Amino acid sequence: MLSTTAAKAAPRRSLMVSMGSLMLTMFLAAIDQTVVATAMPTIVGELHGLESVSWLVTAFALTSGIATPLYGKLSDMYGRKNLYLSAIVLFVIGSALCGFAQSMGQLIAFRAFQGIGAGGLMVLNMTIVGDLATPRERAKYQGIFGSVFALASIAGPILGGYLTEHVSWRWIFYINLPLGLIALAVAFAVLKLPRRVSPHRIDWLGAVLISGLLTCLTLFTSWGGTVHAWSSPVIIGLGAGAVLLAVLFVLVERTAAEPVLPLRLFRDSTFTIPVAAVVLMATAMLGAATFLPMFLQLAAGASAADSGLLLLPLMGGMVVSSTVVGQLVHRFGRFKWFMVTGATLAGIAGILFSTMDLGTSGFVSGAYMVLFGFGLGMVMQNVLLAVQTTTPAADRGAATSAVTFARGVGGAVGMAVLGGVFSGRLALGEAALTPEAIRALPEAVRHATQLAFSDAITGVFAWVGPIMLAAAVLLTFLKNLRLAHAAEPVTEAEPRAEPTPSTPA
Template sequence: MLTMFLAAIDQTVVATAMPTIVGELHGLANLSWLVTAFALTAGIATPLYGKLSDMYGRRRLYLSAIVLFLIGSALCGVAQSMTQLILFRAFQGIGAGGLMVLTMTISADIATPRERAKFQGIFGAVFGVASIAGPIIGGYLTEHVSWRWIFYINLPLGAIALAVAFAVLRLPRRTSPHRVDWLGAALISGVLTCLTLLASWAGTSYAWSSPLIIGLGAGAVLLTVLFVLVERAAAEPVLPLRLFRDRTFTLGAAAVTLLATAMLGAATFLPLFLQLATGATASNSGLLLLPLMIGMIVSSTFVGQFVTRLGTYKWFIVTGTLLAAVAAALFSTMDLSTSTFASSAYMVLFGAGLGMVLQNLLLAVQTTTPAADRGAATSAVTFARSIGGAVGVSVLGAVFSGRLGAGQASVTPEAIQALPEAARHATQVAFSGAVTGVFAWLVPILLLGAGLLVALKNVRLIQHASQS
């Protein structure tokens, strides 16, 4: 739970600190990359962690991932430029990818299918707490200490997690004579990188018709074709294509991508709305996100209990996705006159909806996947979530930048508040329109996710562990 907390919190801890960071380092146009770089490398790493853990066991990889994450955190804390910070966030994501996928895989190894629903609910609550506590902690540290401490705070917590895991984590050792599919891992990394750059640059930094954007699109298609051909021939594919024969896996992975885009998009842009549009301080904007965290915690925990008792999950996740879509539509109506009570109610609804979905989707995939492929399947779902974080948030960042326009690269909340009243109001209106335009895009994303989930098989969970 502690390592899940660390990995999840660093997806969003920069959210409330971003206005200050990009203002100091003059990089508002690249703000989404503070989230995207982390999600991108986490996504690239997760298939390898999953497959290697199936082949050689989980423990050593788990401990190594913690160490990499802590080194990346320390480097982020000492970054002196926007470029350095983005690169160090990318390094940090390599460790975080292992923490997320191995935590969920280890929990599946030691629990029966029905017990997994309860534990996944708890982990979902932890993920929700971390995702929303990130902006709160980031805002407080940014305002009262320094934004650098949003990374330094990982060091003592990570050291505790490393010491405890080293002392008490005992898992069966396993070895496999097969080789690691390094070529497949490199190709899928290339696909994700091309898609992320395409989503981030197209229509903003470069025209859609530019040779670079066309080349990135063609590169993504070509690398995808090569990846499929390599995986079909590989002895130990990093992503076994046989997994896609299972409708639950295919639909679940696609839905997770969309839902992760919505969740990380909200966690990234709600603090921007609160600080740059309504004038909230960094710490206050974090506290104003508490309703989102409460909705997610309560929903994830209680729905996990219900799924354990009832032995079914499908209609919980469909309903949750629809609730989140309604909340996203309400987000898109917010402006400078929206009351705190109204925005808090929207956040509770959004958090409650997502709390019903994400971990139960992983449960669905783990339930229908053979035990020998469980690590690969779990890493694939985590990879899909990273695609939502990397590619999805890049798309939303491009929407934001496009609606905002040029000339705002160095704007901080303090600079806005220092403007004359007329100029301040105009600037706040501009930021409000740019952010709510992002929220409007979340509605079709979530509705598409709900449509995919309706097609899921309604599998009954059993009381004993599956060995198939």
């Protein structure tokens, strides 16, 4: 018979292996949010689609945002594992299609398909962590997962730049095939989650309405003032459609037996404030991750590979702060002021990004990136921690999907807005300018072109800082809760409410 020590060690080993498999799929989903960043100038130059540049990111963020509420609710009803494995398969198929794309329209469509799988990976990954770990342990693991997310977010541009320069931009998608198959095999073999079957109906109408709402919002912000005038029938129709769908969604969710996004969750400010803040933070984070590599290549003249390496300070700041703050929250049980401080630091860094020009040194831009990454690492994983701490276990999938959906809204709508700012400020008629083409221009023309790109991109950064500072202000209204050491983690087979966190200090 096993000794007591051996008996305790076995579940611990199982937990660590499960966490390792989740980290692998987190890395897989996160890396594709930014892998196109350094390849984007080459892609739009080859496929002739500078006017559609933001849609390479927006399409992915839009569909992943649409998918997350449905994944979250279905996982609460039927269990996580099979949905999780299905999301990996969809992501891998989408990656293969992206690599085969022959036009910008095809690539955007395939990125949208890929986002459906990625949305499932992100929400189910974070929900399963909440199932396996107690509240205090979540702080530690979310810190580690935040580091993995940061590593993937910055490894994406580095990997994308290297493959684009030395192989082909198509391999930024093909590389997901072996990684995805490994992730699928590991998750199938080691992830042990009991099945759950619920007799309730799926809220398909709610899912359709929230999908239509996010689509209308994205098109409204993306097309308004660029493709169509703000006063055009198309833009007015999209705005009216978004309002109508929002009203219908609220009415449907109030009466649905199993709402895809339970409105009762919004009665708690500890849920509502982080969800609202993550919309702003996702806009700022994805804006920086997308336009920093473009600045380094199109304005500063760096190669695709070099621009990825120049983003290492951002990754370093995120990895360090995410890991350290996760341990501190695990030890002291408080997270509010880490979040406020982190959002403030990232906001200051965003403002500093807007001051960069062609003469900004690598040391100075690197220092700004360290500050931005350090701030993000303090806040991003704690947003999810705040939501999971106060949400009943039976609603954990829906609550986690709400955070991921909010990140998708920030990514899709926010990037559409920032892409519009970029397009509106870019006074160039040439849509096929790759970094190589710019470097081949006569010196005077090259300098004028780089100035145009610099002005357009720093105009985007002028929005990133204030958006992040607005999130910091919002987070100051969050209750200063203390995490419980908690009971045993909740399994899918036996959902139960967690101990209520102590009252605010």
